[in-house]
Amino acid sequence: MPLGVESRRNVETADGSFTEELVVNIGPSHPSTHGVCRVVVHLDGEIVTRAEPIIGYLHRGIEKMAENRTYLQVVPLTDRLDYVGSMYSNWAYCRAVERLAGIRVPERGEYLRVIVCEMQRIASHMMALGSMGADTGAFTFFIYAFDQRERIVELFEELCGARLTYNYVRPGGVASDLPEGWTSRLLEFTTAHRSALGELDRLYFGNAIARGRLKGVGVLDASDAIAWGATGPVARGSGVNWDLRKHDPYSVYPRFDFDVPTGTNGDAYDRARVRLFECYESCRIIEQALAQMQPGPCSAEGLPRLLAPRPGEAYDHIESARGTLGVYLVSDGSTRPHRMKVCSPAFSNLALLPLLAEGHLLSDLVVVLGSLDPVFGEVDR
Amino acid sequence: MNISDLRDHLCATFPDLCPLFSIEFDDGVITVERDALYAAASNLLEFGFERLGMITAVDRGEFFEYVNRLHSQSLSASISLKCALPRQDARVASLTSLWPAANWHERETYDLFGIVFEGHPDLRRILLPDEWEGHPLRKDYHDERVIKRPDYI
Amino acid sequence: MSGLVWGVVWGFAASLLIALAALLGVWWERKVSGAIQMRIGPQELGPAGLLQTLADTVKLVLKEDITPRAADVTIFRIAPLIVFAPVAMSLLVVPYAQGFAPLDTGVGVLFFMAVPAVSVIGVLLAGWSSRNTYATIGGIRAAAQMISYELPRTLSVLPLVLLAGSLRPLDIVDAWRWWWIPLLTIAFVVYLISSLAELNRGPFDLPEAESELVAGYFADYSGIRWAIFMMAEYGGLLAASVFGAALFLGPFSLLPGAAGIALFVVFSAAIATLMVWTKWTFPRMRPDQLMGLAWKVLTPMALVQLALVGVVLPWL
Numbered sequence: 001m002p003l004g005v006e007s008r009r010n011v012e013t014a015d016g017s018f019t020e021e022l023v024v025n026i027g028p029s030h031p032s033t034h035g036v037c038r039v040v041v042h043l044d045g046e047i048v049t050r051a052e053p054i055i056g057y058l059h060r061g062i063e064k065m066a067e068n069r070t071y072l073q074v075v076p077l078t079d080r081l082d083y084v085g086s087m088y089s090n091w092a093y094c095r096a097v098e099r100l101a102g103i104r105v106p107e108r109g110e111y112l113r114v115i116v117c118e119m120q121r122i123a124s125h126m127m128a129l130g131s132m133g134a135d136t137g138a139f140t141f142f143i144y145a146f147d148q149r150e151r152i153v154e155l156f157e158e159l160c161g162a163r164l165t166y167n168y169v170r171p172g173g174v175a176s177d178l179p180e181g182w183t184s185r186l187l188e189f190t191t192a193h194r195s196a197l198g199e200l201d202r203l204y205f206g207n208a209i210a211r212g213r214l215k216g217v218g219v220l221d222a223s224d225a226i227a228w229g230a231t232g233p234v235a236r237g238s239g240v241n242w243d244l245r246k247h248d249p250y251s252v253y254p255r256f257d258f259d260v261p262t263g264t265n266g267d268a269y270d271r272a273r274v275r276l277f278e279c280y281e282s283c284r285i286i287e288q289a290l291a292q293m294q295p296g297p298c299s300a301e302g303l304p305r306l307l308a309p310r311p312g313e314a315y316d317h318i319e320s321a322r323g324t325l326g327v328y329l330v331s332d333g334s335t336r337p338h339r340m341k342v343c344s345p346a347f348s349n350l351a352l353l354p355l356l357a358e359g360h361l362l363s364d365l366v367v368v369l370g371s372l373d374p375v376f377g378e379v380d381r
Numbered sequence: 382m383n384i385s386d387l388r389d390h391l392c393a394t395f396p397d398l399c400p401l402f403s404i405e406f407d408d409g410v411i412t413v414e415r416d417a418l419y420a421a422a423s424n425l426l427e428f429g430f431e432r433l434g435m436i437t438a439v440d441r442g443e444f445f446e447y448v449n450r451l452h453s454q455s456l457s458a459s460i461s462l463k464c465a466l467p468r469q470d471a472r473v474a475s476l477t478s479l480w481p482a483a484n485w486h487e488r489e490t491y492d493l494f495g496i497v498f499e500g501h502p503d504l505r506r507i508l509l510p511d512e513w514e515g516h517p518l519r520k521d522y523h524d525e526r527v528i529k530r531p532d533y534i
Numbered sequence: 535m536s537g538l539v540w541g542v543v544w545g546f547a548a549s550l551l552i553a554l555a556a557l558l559g560v561w562w563e564r565k566v567s568g569a570i571q572m573r574i575g576p577q578e579l580g581p582a583g584l585l586q587t588l589a590d591t592v593k594l595v596l597k598e599d600i601t602p603r604a605a606d607v608t609i610f611r612i613a614p615l616i617v618f619a620p621v622a623m624s625l626l627v628v629p630y631a632q633g634f635a636p637l638d639t640g641v642g643v644l645f646f647m648a649v650p651a652v653s654v655i656g657v658l659l660a661g662w663s664s665r666n667t668y669a670t671i672g673g674i675r676a677a678a679q680m681i682s683y684e685l686p687r688t689l690s691v692l693p694l695v696l697l698a699g700s701l702r703p704l705d706i707v708d709a710w711r712w713w714w715i716p717l718l719t720i721a722f723v724v725y726l727i728s729s730l731a732e733l734n735r736g737p738f739d740l741p742e743a744e745s746e747l748v749a750g751y752f753a754d755y756s757g758i759r760w761a762i763f764m765m766a767e768y769g770g771l772l773a774a775s776v777f778g779a780a781l782f783l784g785p786f787s788l789l790p791g792a793a794g795i796a797l798f799v800v801f802s803a804a805i806a807t808l809m810v811w812t813k814w815t816f817p818r819m820r821p822d823q824l825m826g827l828a829w830k831v832l833t834p835m836a837l838v839q840l841a842l843v844g845v846v847l848p849w850l
Contacts (some may be wrong), residue, residue: 056506063518230479326450
């Protein structure tokens with residue numbers, strides 16, 4: 001697809017004269033680190049009058065593929081939805097399967113799920129913040145954030161052998177228990193991470209240039225956030241105090257003591273700060289979970305190798321790094337799902353782009369896109 | 382909020398929605414007729430379901446089952462809203478005027494199932510290229526390019 | 535006649551100097567940025583990776599020479615040279631030792647300020663001749679930025695001229711006193727920031743890093759043509775560093791003879807490192823913020839400094 005000007009239209013301005021509107025195509029492949037997203041931007045000089053994202057470049061038909069695989073074989077497919085957050089994508093799917101099949105996950109399994117999900121949340125936020133920084137030109141901040149992510153990914157590699165797509169959370173529990181010494185290494189990480197977060201905060205958010213780039217850009221009103229279905233840090237940045245872990249808790253989350261950071265202005269700055277502070281909260285949850293976890297089975301025993309839940313539909317959701325990740329699963333009694341629908345938060349959040357980018361400069365569009373934090377595996381499925 | 386408490390609360394405010402409310406797998410489902418969908422949805426919006434989670438469909442063979450997921454923060458609950466659409470005449474009212482979030486979800490459902498949403502401002506394909514023919518998530522979708530996956534299990 | 539011969543010789547020398555500066559500058563930048571980012575930077579080729587840039591240059595020379603079909607070929611080919619040549623020329627008037635500058639004119643400071651401004655034309659031509667909308671937008675933005683920052687840059691150097699009473703760089707070096715450093719701090723800061731913006735470097739690299747969003751003014755340039763733009767940038771970095779070190783920090787007066795020259799080298803390297811450090815630490819400024827900085831902050835600051843020096847002058 002050629003990167004070129006698509007059409008020029010004459011736009012009548014308020015005083016009756018005509019200006020030429022420039023239509024610019026920010027192609028699916030571009031150096032901004034968010035993935036394959038095409039945005040068609042209508043410019044009046046430097047100001048964006050309309051920005052329309054065109055998605056589907058990463059559509060692989062995961063939902064259709066899931067209809068031809070057994071329930072266990074679908075788990076690696078869910079890995080590849082939000083590939084920056086495989087753990088929680090797996091978990092949302094497994095919760096739906098467990099609801100359908102009536103499987104009860106043992107307590108240690110739940111704790112392990114919470115621990116890996118919170119680690120994944122930190123890793124995902126580090127990527128989100130780092131790539132937003134890289135888009136604005138702060139390459140060192142990007143490297144520092146990815147250094148933190150690297151520690152987590154190394155821990156995951158010890159745990160389940162993979163660095164990106166883990167296939168770890170399975171229906172009934174988790175795939176395997178912890179290796180020796182892993183918990184102490186994780187505790188070392190959480191302690192070190194807090195000071196690293198402080199450093200990242202001072203490096204990027206303490207910088208006047210970065211604040212100038214982020215503040216006041218892409219302001220989202222709280223009522224708009226809800227009406228447009230935004231969830232996660234995008235909604236919390238606008239002051240919508242809703243976090244599934246706290247307000248509609250699932251798994252063992254009621255046993256933990258943590259706060260939900262919210263923003264006030266709903267601009268890109270607040271959304272990014274919410275992500276930063278959520279990392280602190282995730283460290284707290286991880287430490288509490290490690291302290292509370294008891295030895296025991298980490299996966300439900302006696303599960304058949306081929307799950308065949310009775311016919312019906314079930315929906316279950318979790319709080320992922322991007323928002324409310326839900327899976328709607330329809331079973332027809334056979335060993336394969338009849339329909340799997342993934343309600344991805346990034347899809348709903350990305351629909352906000354036209355609303356948020358309008359009236360800003362072209363340079364702000366990248367900042368807005370970064371603050372919405374889309375991962376196209378999840379958006380396009 | 383507990384699902385049975387939610388049902389009682391809903392029945393008190395909108396009694397005609399009450400018989401349509403069922404609890405399956407510990408989750409609330411309201412099944413309406415196609416023509417009553419818009420009215421039921423706006424009632425639920427008033428009731429407190431401020432956020433639309435998803436709109437999708439399930440191919441049940443003789444009919445399409447339209448499924449909608451509504452979330453409420455004030456009530457701390459979420460329910461499904463369903464209706465059956467005849468296969469030959471897969472049309473239903475669009476909910477974009479109630480929740481702007483419906484826009485992209487309805488486009489996706491149109492793209493993958495071919496269900497036409499009446500009243501949608503801009504109904505065109507979203508995930509697949511505009512020139513694509515057919516609606517892949519239908520069970521009778523056939524494409525010669527697909528390589529049949531061997532059944533390992 | 536001998537003037538022409540000297541001119542050609544010094545021209546070659548300056549170009550060689552710039553090539554060397556680009557080589558060392560790129561190496562130094564990669565090492566410094568590596569150190570900031572907890573990594574090592576080039577290490578394989580040559581001792582401590584010194585030959586890395588040479589290898590990259592060889593690779594660039596061997597690349598296919600692509601000229602876009604729609605481009606205006608003659609201008610497309612000339613534009614990099616128009617950007618590069620003024621920078622090379624500006625290196626000639628800088629004093630490299632007490633009493634020595636390759637080109638000793640009575641208007642050296644004016645020469646240094648005005649001649650690199652010709653590069654702006656090259657940038658505009660590069661953007662325009664690519665016949666590519668984004669390159670054109672990038673070129674126009676770069677030109678606007680460079681022209682805007684000419685003003686604070688020139689104003690920041692004027693206090694030196696006032697204090698020395700002459701536009702000749704060697705006169706300024708001779709007239710330098712240690713108390714110029716505290717007196718001219720504001721001017722030095724303004725000079726550094728404006729030089730960064732002139733070079734499209736550091737927090738002001740929006741035209742280059744337009745590639746984050748759309749392509750910049752040298753998007754369609756590949757291979758050695760692009761390398762010429764880079765050499766112009768590093769040459770300009772060198773020029774800004776040596777000029778600032780020689781005139782603002784007065785190393786030749788602080789230490790005599792060869793020690794003075796060594797100190798000059800140290801100061802230049804320090805300024806260059808500061809500029810590299812700035813680029814890798816700070817995010818990029820938006821174009822409107824960038825213009826605001828030039829017109830609303832740096833120019834008034836430079837004027838204030840000028841007024842300060844003007845007031846103090848009778849007592850000196």
